Amino acid sequence: MAYHRIAALVIRHLYLYRRSLPRVMEIIYWPFLDLVVWGFITVYLATFQGQMPAVVTFLLGALILWDVLFRSQQGITISFLEEIWARNLMNLFASPLTPSEFLAATMVMSLFKVTAVSVVMSLCAWLFYGYNVFIIGLWLMPFIANLVLTGWIIGVFTTSLIMRFGQEAEVLAWSMVFLFQPISCVFYPMDVLPAWLKGVAAVNPAAHVFEGMRGLLATHTAPLTNLGLASGLNLLYLGAVVLWFHHTFNVCKERGSLVRVGE
Amino acid sequence: MSSPVVEVRNLSKRFGGFTAVDGISFEIGRGEILGLLGPNGAGKTTTFQMMLGLVTPTSGSIRMFDLDLQSNRETILQQVNFSSTYISLPFSLTVEENLRVVARLYGMSDIATRVDDMVQKMEMGEWRHKLTRKLSSGQMTRLTLAKALLTEPKVLFLDEPTASLDPDIAHKIRAILLEERQATGLSILYTSHNMREMEEMSDRIIFLQRGKIVAEGTAKDIVARFGQADLEDVFLKLARE
Ligand SMILES: Nc1ncnc2c1ncn2[C@@H]1O[C@H](COP(=O)(O)OP(=O)(O)O)[C@@H](O)[C@H]1O
Ligand SMILES: [Mg+2]
Numbered sequence: 001m002a003y004h005r006i007a008a009l010v011i012r013h014l015y016l017y018r019r020s021l022p023r024v025m026e027i028i029y030w031p032f033l034d035l036v037v038w039g040f041i042t043v044y045l046a047t048f049q050g051q052m053p054a055v056v057t058f059l060l061g062a063l064i065l066w067d068v069l070f071r072s073q074q075g076i077t078i079s080f081l082e083e084i085w086a087r088n089l090m091n092l093f094a095s096p097l098t099p100s101e102f103l104a105a106t107m108v109m110s111l112f113k114v115t116a117v118s119v120v121m122s123l124c125a126w127l128f129y130g131y132n133v134f135i136i137g138l139w140l141m142p143f144i145a146n147l148v149l150t151g152w153i154i155g156v157f158t159t160s161l162i163m164r165f166g167q168e169a170e171v172l173a174w175s176m177v178f179l180f181q182p183i184s185c186v187f188y189p190m191d192v193l194p195a196w197l198k199g200v201a202a203v204n205p206a207a208h209v210f211e212g213m214r215g216l217l218a219t220h221t222a223p224l225t226n227l228g229l230a231s232g233l234n235l236l237y238l239g240a241v242v243l244w245f246h247h248t249f250n251v252c253k254e255r256g257s258l259v260r261v262g263e
Numbered sequence: 264m265s266s267p268v269v270e271v272r273n274l275s276k277r278f279g280g281f282t283a284v285d286g287i288s289f290e291i292g293r294g295e296i297l298g299l300l301g302p303n304g305a306g307k308t309t310t311f312q313m314m315l316g317l318v319t320p321t322s323g324s325i326r327m328f329d330l331d332l333q334s335n336r337e338t339i340l341q342q343v344n345f346s347s348t349y350i351s352l353p354f355s356l357t358v359e360e361n362l363r364v365v366a367r368l369y370g371m372s373d374i375a376t377r378v379d380d381m382v383q384k385m386e387m388g389e390w391r392h393k394l395t396r397k398l399s400s401g402q403m404t405r406l407t408l409a410k411a412l413l414t415e416p417k418v419l420f421l422d423e424p425t426a427s428l429d430p431d432i433a434h435k436i437r438a439i440l441l442e443e444r445q446a447t448g449l450s451i452l453y454t455s456h457n458m459r460e461m462e463e464m465s466d467r468i469i470f471l472q473r474g475k476i477v478a479e480g481t482a483k484d485i486v487a488r489f490g491q492a493d494l495e496d497v498f499l500k501l502a503r504e
Pocket of ligand 2: 307308309422
């Protein structure tokens with residue numbers, strides 16, 4: 001890994017964001033809008049406080065954390081799409097840049113997006129609804145770290161599919177993550193799922209993060225088991241999708257399709 | 264004699280059942296300009312892409328600087344660059360930003376000075392702060408050539424580098440390339456459909472047809488061997504066979 005090549009890619013993206021309104025909206029305006037809509041729903045639901053305790057803390061917290069996962073995935077996939085749209089893959093991969101360095105740069109971009117989105121959303125939640133995301137406490141850090149990792153997994157997976165299948169697969173950049181939402185148990189406990197789906201959710205690291213968050217808020221139990229499971233699954237899957245990305249990269253070089261992606 | 268900078272042996276590429284490049288071998292010496300000539304679909308671009316590590320050969324070997332490309336990709340590509348009328352640089356960055364990113368990608372030092380020098384050499388001063396999206400195709404070609412020379416390569420791959428340039432700029436570009444070769448010993452592999460340019464630039468020419476080398480030598484040799492008036496007639500004769 002050469003640090004200067006990763007830095008070169010990150011700087012290239014920063015140049016891009018610096019003068020692009022749609023790209024800035026993506027990390028500021030849309031998360032803000034999400035939060036406002038969900039905020040009002042939460043305020044409305046809170047009028048039934050008696051029947052639905054702590055619904056406010058659950059929903060807004062869950063929403064912010066879900067957006068962390070979503071933006072983390074986008075950070076990876078959109079960074080790759082940017083290179084396709086700019087027809088820049090040939091320039092990059094005919095340089096000494098390695099596929100691993102390329103992935104590392106998209107991960108840095110992902111962290112950058114997650115940080116921006118989290119700050120925007122937490123600040124808005126606090127300003128508009130007096131909601132302090134930090135009531136989740138210091139556990140917030142390992143929760144977020146795990147959601148970022150899950151986002152990377154889905155991001156690298158989606159990127160490999162786009163690299164392999166080209167333009168038709170581009171829409172996955174926005175839709176893939178929502179395949180995972182029902183089994184991530186973002187807004188409801190794993191227990192409400194039917195038995196067979198519960199089995200699927202059990203091997204989804206994100207589900208354990210949200211389960212842990214609810215446990216923490218409701219009963220103040222330390223979410224050690226949840227975090228352990230989430231981290232273990234995350235590392236396992238991340239290793240697997242990174243290997244698969246390298247494999248796909250080689251298949252594309254074999255077929256001569258690497259420099260034709262997006263054409 | 265010093266060993267060649269580029270050594271290609273029995274290089275082949277098959278896409279499914281179709282053979283795009285069929286067992287070609289050639290060498291390029293230090294400071295040599297080798298022209299790759301051939302009709303559309305002959306396998307020129309595929310050959311370039313294999314030499315840049317973008318396409319994996321089906322068989323054969325590519326060596327540069329006495330190293331095998333398969334196992335020394337980073338070391339080799341650090342000393343190589345390419346340009347073509349068919350490539351571009353990211354549209355949403357300015358000309359100068361694009362050059363800076365490339366310089367960083369190749370780990371160059373003194374980036375600001377280097378970019379200034381290149382902008383001057385390629386006469387890009389008037390549009391260095393323009394968005395790349397707004398360049399004319401001739402300006403884009405100059406920019407991609409600038410990015411290729413910026414990293415001080417020892418080997419340069421040029422796939423139809425002057426196809427969209429007006430004669431004045433094309434002439435200047437050729438002068439810059441010859442000057443660079445003189446000053447640094449740059450080796451160049453290059454394609455063009457401009458026969459006069461081929462004759463003027465190339466020390467040697469390889470004629471590629473359906474993935475195979477069908478003629479090789481200096482422009483003069485080839486013209487004489489095929490009993491034609493000039494390279495264009497040779498091209499027409501071979502391409503129509
Ligand atoms: N990735 C690919 N998959 C299938 N066929 C390809 C691919 N790339 C090139 N070809 C075919 O290989 C042949 C040589 O193409 P190319 O190297 O681009 O020729 P040239 O640059 O000499 O015009 C063409 O028939 C082309 O259609
Ligand atoms: Mg070609």
